[in-house]
Amino acid sequence: MGKLKVSKNESRKDLIVKAGAALFREKGFGAASMRDLAENIGIEAASLYNHIRSKNEILESICFNVANRFNTHMDEIESGNMTPIEKIETLLRFHIRQMFDNFEEVIVSDREWKHLDEPYLSNFHTQRRNYRKRFASIIEEGIRKGEIKRIDAPTAILTMLHAVNGIESWHRSTAKITATELEDNMVIIIINGLKK
Amino acid sequence: MGKLKVSKNESRKDLIVKAGAALFREKGFGAASMRDLAENIGIEAASLYNHIRSKNEILESICFNVANRFNTHMDEIESGNMTPIEKIETLLRFHIRQMFDNFEEVIVSDREWKHLDEPYLSNFHTQRRNYRKRFASIIEEGIRKGEIKRIDAPTAILTMLHAVNGIESWHRSTAKITATELEDNMVIIIINGLKK
């Protein structure tokens, strides 16, 4: 019974975090109000604080949920035995799919993480830097093995990861191609840009 | 003498818009306050309103300054007689240089334009759509002439324009390459991704 209650509280918090991601994406973290958020869920603003400690805690949950997913995936890639180009294509497709499956959270963590309070701000910043370093190492390995052009690896990371964010302004409703076609087109452009 | 006064007011407004771009980029439009902005300039918040009508007017100036620059450049490209690939490379290099020369304003107009009030919101949205359509037409021309792979043109636009935004997280101070090298690396990756 105690366990049931905990699980109920957690799912309630999950709902708040999910609604928060949608609101923060739409309005920006600074312009989104807790009263707006409460209204979207159908409760009073004060009631939110039975499930979360602060507005910032919602942002923390969003950012670290996203970071954990990407870090876990990177662990899997690194411990696998694909070629560098295959690794990059797999990472790229993971980023693209995260943009579809987890749209609001991924955008918010990328765009609003600077509003985190310490120590979360430093922690997130470090995780972000480390992720990019691991990604850059794979590119550099590809260059050494002659699979990839002699380009600057950090620039390639910058280019790729931001290109993927372009999906943000792609609208399911009006687009003429499917999500899979979009993914393939994007992968073709970027992977061919890297290949020797 | 009347003219001198107007010009003095306009340069004062320019200063506010420039400081506003820096603040909006750092904090986000919603989280940036007019008191912060005034303090950065060295006056009281109330004094800002002798030069601008509202917080939103600052955002309007930023967004339409940027839009005008890009539209003017697109006019020049369209009326020139380069090949499609050359046109795309020129547009790309213009985008990259705008990110260096006009960093704060370009980022803010891209990230915060949704906070514009009507009728500016609709106006800006339309201009943005039209710019991308003109860009897509050049890509489609390149595909017809056999210079460019048979990819989805809107996806290519999404990929390219967002890739350029990656420069946002590139720091002059810590980077190991120069701005020119960054530009060339980025152009190589993207243009080679498009070429047949």
Add this chain to the structure above:
DNA sequence: CCTACCGATCGGTAGG
């Protein structure tokens, strides 16, 4: 989960 409320801060105005 609600009512009632707090101090702080917001964008903006009046008047000089």
Add this chain to the structure above:
DNA sequence: CCTACCGATCGGTAGG
């Protein structure tokens, strides 16, 4: 360009 101030709204708390 400033002082003095407005009503509105903010994130969050007390108490039930």
